[in-house]
Amino acid sequence: MSATVLVVEDEKEIRDLLRRYLERAGFAVVTTGSGAQALTMLTAHAAGIVVLDLGLPDIDGLEVLRAAHADGRVPVVVLTARGSVEDRIRGLELGADDYVTKPFSPTEVVLRVQAVLNRTTGSADPATASYGDGLLCLDESRHEARWQGEPLELTPTEWGLLATLAAVPGRVYSRYELINRVRGYEFEGYERTIDSHVKNLRHKLGAAGADVVQTVLGVGYRLGLPRDR
Structure with missing residues (x-):
């Protein structure tokens, strides 16, 4: 429906x-x-x-x-x-x-x-993935995220951004790639758009925000936590 x-x-x-x-x-x-x-x-x-x-x-x-x-x-x-x-x-x-x-x-x-x-x-893998020895947990099937055991209240765009970065921790995603993966098409002014969402996401992650969502100067962003095995 x-x-x-x-x-x-x-x-x-x-x-x-x-x-x-x-x-x-x-x-x-x-x-x-x-x-x-x-x-x-x-x-x-x-x-x-x-x-x-x-x-x-x-x-x-x-x-x-x-x-x-x-x-x-x-x-x-x-x-x-x-x-x-x-x-x-x-x-x-x-x-x-x-x-x-x-x-x-x-x-x-x-x-x-x-x-x-x-x-x-959209549908996704129902498994919950954790990162940084359990600091960050993502449940793709429910579109839910937890940071240090507490739920993160994310907008759909912030969720999409975090899930994209977490797909391959450490991989650097350009702003152009992020806006296309998160939104599904090109978007005028995408660089400032992504920067705005990253700023909000980091704020919700607290003092460690910039370490979790890392800036790679001149390139883009990456997740700074390894995936737990």
């Missing part, structure tokens, strides 16, 4: 356009032009992913983004006219899993929704 997509967009024509394209791709779709109503619909309709316009008429779209992220960490594709690099980075730092600026191709939005869902709900 396809995930339910909650489209939060104040322009009716855009809402209807996205509904048609998403339904054509096999998704169940619910829509609203109200941020306040979106907060209720997040749980009432068991949304699997949100396509969210930040420029809503009643409340700031970032409030809806925070709620989606807090409410079971529902993935969010932000759709907005706020096209500056700073705005994109701010949205990503607050938990958005992708960012599409207006004007846009509805086909592109569908592809990005599919890519986010593929990486956040």
Whole structure:
């Protein structure tokens, strides 16, 4: 059964356009032009992913983004006219899993929704892997991570980044390679996007963050913990 997509967009024509394209791709779709109503619909309709316009008429779209992220960490594709690099980075730092600026191709939005869902709900090896004598544990089947025995509350993108680095500990992944593996396609401004997610991931890992996710100057990033046998 396809995930339910909650489209939060104040322009009716855009809402209807996205509904048609998403339904054509096999998704169940619910829509609203109200941020306040979106907060209720997040749980009432068991949304699997949100396509969210930040420029809503009643409340700031970032409030809806925070709620989606807090409410079971529902993935969010932000759709907005706020096209500056700073705005994109701010949205990503607050938990958005992708960012599409207006004007846009509805086909592109569908592809990005599919890519986010593929990486956040895709099948994986059910075995739990541990690293650094048990300091870090990843359960691929549940998309769960633990650090020093405590659960890590990761966004879907942070999970994808950590899981990619952990696939081959010590291997250096370029920013270009990471954005394609984590997101599933090329993304304009990918270098700053990856750097933003790495910063957030390190923060959640605490004082050892920079040692766990290591920077290789001029190349990219690698996991600094060996896999336990």
